[in-house]
Amino acid sequence: MESLILEQTDRLPGIFFDKTAGKFEIKGSSFPEDSRVFYNPVLDWLAKYEQNPNDFTLFIFKMEYFNSSSSLMILEMLNSLERVFQTGKKVKVYWFYLSVDIDMLDAGKEYSTMVSIPFTFESIEEESELK
Amino acid sequence: MLKPDQLRLALLFVFIFVIFNFSLTAQTINNETKKAIDEYVLLVEKYEQENNSSQQANYLNKIAYLYWENGVYLKAIENFKSSLELNKLNKNTNGIKSLYYNIGLVYSDMEDFKNAYENFHEGLSFARKLNQKESIYEGLINESGALKKLTRYNEAITDLDEALKIAQELNNLKLVRTCYGMLAENYESLGNSEKTIYYYDLFASIDKHLKAEQIKEIEAKTKDEVQKAHQSKSLTEQELSEKSTQLEVTQESLKKSEALTEQQQLELDIKELTIREKEAQIRNERLIRFGFTAIFFIILLFSLVLIRQIQAKKKANIALEAKNIQVNEQAKEITAQRDLANKQKQNITDSIEYAKRIQTALLPPSNFIRRSLPEHFILFKPRDIVSGDFYWMMTKDDKVIIAAADCTGHGVPGAFMSMLGTAFLNEIVNKIVENKHVYSLQANEILNQLRTYIIESLHQTGISDEAKDGIDIALCIIDFEKKHLQFAGAHNPLYIISNNNLNIIKGDSMPASIHKNAQESFTNHEINLNDGDIIYIFSDGYHDQIGGPKNRKFMSRSFQELLLKIYHKPMDIQQQILDKTIEDWKGTNIQIDDILVIGIKPEFSIKSTNTPILNYNWSEKTILIAEDMEMNYLFLFEALKNTGVQVLRAKDGEEALQIVESGKKIDLILMDINMPKLNGFETTQRIRLIHKDIPIIAQTALNIDEAKEKAEQAGCNDYILKPIRLKLFLSKLDSYLTK
Numbered sequence: 123m124e125s126l127i128l129e130q131t132d133r134l135p136g137i138f139f140d141k142t143a144g145k146f147e148i149k150g151s152s153f154p155e156d157s158r159v160f161y162n163p164v165l166d167w168l169a170k171y172e173q174n175p176n177d178f179t180l181f182i183f184k185m186e187y188f189n190s191s192s193s194l195m196i197l198e199m200l201n202s203l204e205r206v207f208q209t210g211k212k213v214k215v216y217w218f219y220l221s222v223d224i225d226m227l228d229a230g231k232e233y234s235t236m237v238s239i240p241f242t243f244e245s246i247e248e249e250s251e252l253k
Numbered sequence: 254m255l256k257p258d259q260l261r262l263a264l265l266f267v268f269i270f271v272i273f274n275f276s277l278t279a280q281t282i283n284n285e286t287k288k289a290i291d292e293y294v295l296l297v298e299k300y301e302q303e304n305n306s307s308q309q310a311n312y313l314n315k316i317a318y319l320y321w322e323n324g325v326y327l328k329a330i331e332n333f334k335s336s337l338e339l340n341k342l343n344k345n346t347n348g349i350k351s352l353y354y355n356i357g358l359v360y361s362d363m364e365d366f367k368n369a370y371e372n373f374h375e376g377l378s379f380a381r382k383l384n385q386k387e388s389i390y391e392g393l394i395n396e397s398g399a400l401k402k403l404t405r406y407n408e409a410i411t412d413l414d415e416a417l418k419i420a421q422e423l424n425n426l427k428l429v430r431t432c433y434g435m436l437a438e439n440y441e442s443l444g445n446s447e448k449t450i451y452y453y454d455l456f457a458s459i460d461k462h463l464k465a466e467q468i469k470e471i472e473a474k475t476k477d478e479v480q481k482a483h484q485s486k487s488l489t490e491q492e493l494s495e496k497s498t499q500l501e502v503t504q505e506s507l508k509k510s511e512a513l514t515e516q517q518q519l520e521l522d523i524k525e526l527t528i529r530e531k532e533a534q535i536r537n538e539r540l541i542r543f544g545f546t547a548i549f550f551i552i553l554l555f556s557l558v559l560i561r562q563i564q565a566k567k568k569a570n571i572a573l574e575a576k577n578i579q580v581n582e583q584a585k586e587i588t589a590q591r592d593l594a595n596k597q598k599q600n601i602t603d604s605i606e607y608a609k610r611i612q613t614a615l616l617p618p619s620n621f622i623r624r625s626l627p628e629h630f631i632l633f634k635p636r637d638i639v640s641g642d643f644y645w646m647m648t649k650d651d652k653v654i655i656a657a658a659d660c661t662g663h664g665v666p667g668a669f670m671s672m673l674g675t676a677f678l679n680e681i682v683n684k685i686v687e688n689k690h691v692y693s694l695q696a697n698e699i700l701n702q703l704r705t706y707i708i709e710s711l712h713q714t715g716i717s718d719e720a721k722d723g724i725d726i727a728l729c730i731i732d733f734e735k736k737h738l739q740f741a742g743a744h745n746p747l748y749i750i751s752n753n754n755l756n757i758i759k760g761d762s763m764p765a766s767i768h769k770n771a772q773e774s775f776t777n778h779e780i781n782l783n784d785g786d787i788i789y790i791f792s793d794g795y796h797d798q799i800g801g802p803k804n805r806k807f808m809s810r811s812f813q814e815l816l817l818k819i820y821h822k823p824m825d826i827q828q829q830i831l832d833k834t835i836e837d838w839k840g841t842n843i844q845i846d847d848i849l850v851i852g853i854k855p856e857f858s859i860k861s862t863n864t865p866i867l868n869y870n871w872s873e874k875t876i877l878i879a880e881d882m883e884m885n886y887l888f889l890f891e892a893l894k895n896t897g898v899q900v901l902r903a904k905d906g907e908e909a910l911q912i913v914e915s916g917k918k919i920d921l922i923l924m925d926i927n928m929p930k931l932n933g934f935e936t937t938q939r940i941r942l943i944h945k946d947i948p949i950i951a952q953t954a955l956n957i958d959e960a961k962e963k964a965e966q967a968g969c970n971d972y973i974l975k976p977i978r979l980k981l982f983l984s985k986l987d988s989y990l991t992k
Binding site for chain 1: 441457464659661663799846
């Protein structure tokens with residue numbers, strides 16, 4: 123399966139999905155003009171991944187900001203992972219947030235109540251890790 | 254005792270059981286394998302008789318492998334164990350080690366990890382005796398695998414650390430990769446996320462490297478093969494050329510022998526030659542003649558071709574010209590299209606600008622809000638022309654219902670949602686009040702109904718891919734009579750600053766739209782208010798704005814700290830500070846979302862007096878109204894109509910001064926500030942020179958500290974804010990008139 127790598131910009135998050143390397147990461151800020159246009163390829167990739175997932179999927183979120191329409195897309199990504207989880211595969215979400223950004227922690231906690239996948243919350247000190 | 258019949262029956266059962274069991278084993282092993290095993294068993298017996306224990310052990314192993322391959326684990330273990338005993342007798346440490354490992358592996362396949370672990374452990378001790386690094390590594394990896402299954406993660410990690418060292422000493426990347434992978438899994442099981450990620454990353458990087466190496470190897474191999482093929486090709490080519498030189502040599506020798514006979518013929522040939530020369534002469538003459546004609550024809554042909562070419566060029570030029578015209582036309586068309594696009598863009602912008610007018614018209618006008626909430630501010634900064642954020646207010650008797658809302662999306666899509674939201678909120682509140690009563694207004698009920706309206710009108714069913722657009726909203730109902738506040742929130746919170754403390758009342762974690770918990774009701778928070786409390790509701794645009802020195806979000810914590818610093822300031826000053834702070838923070842960044850912050854300082858002291866208007870009786874009093882605007886004068890006149898007071902009017906400052914100077918009995922002056930000829934401040938100063946005691950109340954349009962201060966400096970007793978709130982206005986006048 124081909125990997126999906128999208129370069130991070132000021133208003134679009136960086137996407138790094140590599141099935142063979144077992145790396146799944148989204149980071150940065152997300153406020154696209156039309157979130158469907160940006161997230162449809164991402165969701166399509168995950169839908170394909172669902173057909174033949176790894177035994178263990180470690181999914182990393184390192185978000186600094188996302189707007190309300192992006193938040194719906196993130197929920198759809200998590201729904202996709204949950205379907206993998208429900209087939210008995212191991213799935214885990216690492217939710218990183220800047221230690222001063224309680225809003226981002228709250229957002230992650232809210233997601234964790236909406237899907238059954240286990241979440242781990244990790245605070246980070248340095249902004250540079252999100253860029 | 255069993256009777257003979259019963260005994261027979263029992264025996265039959267035993268027989269059937271044995272047959273059944275046998276057939277079960279037989280089922281999993283095919284006939285060929287079975288034959289092989291039988292042969293090996295015979296060989297084992299043979300070597301046993303010959304006392305050749307090493308060969309005996311060898312064939313026991315072969316039997317065990319066959320059983321293992323076919324999943325007959327217990328038989329495999331049995332045979333390995335017999336072999337193990339023989340190896341022990343022979344003191345073959347290497348064999349003993351390998352057999353323990355094998356037995357351990359068979360137990361692992363059976364998922365009996367306890368036995369597996371014991372055998373791996375035993376084997377490992379022999380490997381250590383042998384001091385073979387590879388064997389120790391193998392044992393450690395096997396043992397840690399079993400330990401992990403037994404959830405003895407820490408012991409597994411100890412093994413893996415040792416294995417990792419060996420792998421590093423052996424400089425074998427594949428072995429190192431295995432260690433990293435297994436370490437990551439064990440730390441993962443222990444919940445040590447830091448180390449999990451650490452080892453996982455190491456694993457991934459080595460994995461990537463190894464895969465790259467593999468690809469390189471394959472590439473190198475194919476290159477090698479291609480080269481070999483090339484070499485063999487050139488070899489055959491060489492052989493071929495060698496053979497052809499040989500061929501040439503033989504041909505030459507053949508020619509030499511021919512040369513001899515040629516000399517004999519030469520004489521004959523000379524004779525012939527003289528005849529031929531003569532013939533040639535005749536032929537030459539003919540040739541020259543023929544040559545001239547040929548040249549003539551060639552020249553003719555060339556000129557024909559030239560003419561044709563010139564004609565073709567002319568044609569091409571004409572075509573080119575036509576094409577040029579076409580290109581020009583196309584360029585014109587493109588310019589026309591660009592103009593059209595520009596025009597269309599202008600049209601779109603115009604229509605969005607027009608839409609903004611409609612949106613702005615739907616927002617509650619500021620004087621309408623001020624009438625119910627004299628102390629408030631609204632910081633509203635749309636990102637685009639139209640906005641996805643909106644605010645909404647309605648008053649019902651002594652209650653004010655106010656909301657700050659944030660629709661998914663900004664710009665035109667957000668604006669569509671905001672239109673829906675405004676219309677729905679109006680309808681919901683009006684219906685509740687009509688069908689029941691003002692008293693039954695519940696903040697959460699309004700949000701519940703709003704959610705139902707949105708789900709139904711957008712036909713949201715919860716199927717993924719459909720529009721899940723919705724509204725995040727903070728909605729308050731302020732009851733001025735009871736000094737009470739209701740709050741319900743969809744995602745968005747309410748802040749109350751009370752006695753220098755900021756209290757956060759969180760909204761529910763769901764939007765007003767389709768959602769997993771859309772069946773659940775929103776929470777209704779009820780809070781008693783005190784004088785001086787300040788309420789803030791807002792969208793997330795303010796604290797999510799990116800900027801500052803580190804180019805990050807402003808964050809709600811900074812927002813809270815800022816509010817605590819400025820809440821005691823006048824509301825319009827707070828608005829200015831909030832605006833300036835976020836503009837400075839934003840700097841050269843773009844605004845990422847619509848911004849909306851509403852601050853409210855409810856005034857109870859006036860509201861709660863709640864005196865009926867008709868109760869005032871000032872029939873023996875006279876009020877002078879200095880006001881140039883007809884509308885404003887009429888409003889004040891109407892407001893005072895039922896109090897019985899006598900009203901005098903001055904249309905400017907000079908006229909007011911004249912009336913006061915004329916010595917008429919005047920109990921109070923309402924002084925407009927912006928008037929022609931003499932403004933309110935100047936007039937007041939002049940009046941104060943004649944009458945120090947007449948109460949003068951300034952009317953100002955804005956609640957600005959400066960205006961208030963100026964009014965006081967000029968000698969006004971008090972000031973009222975325009976637009977005027979009737980109850981406040983009358984009670985204030987009463988306090989001066991009945992002193």
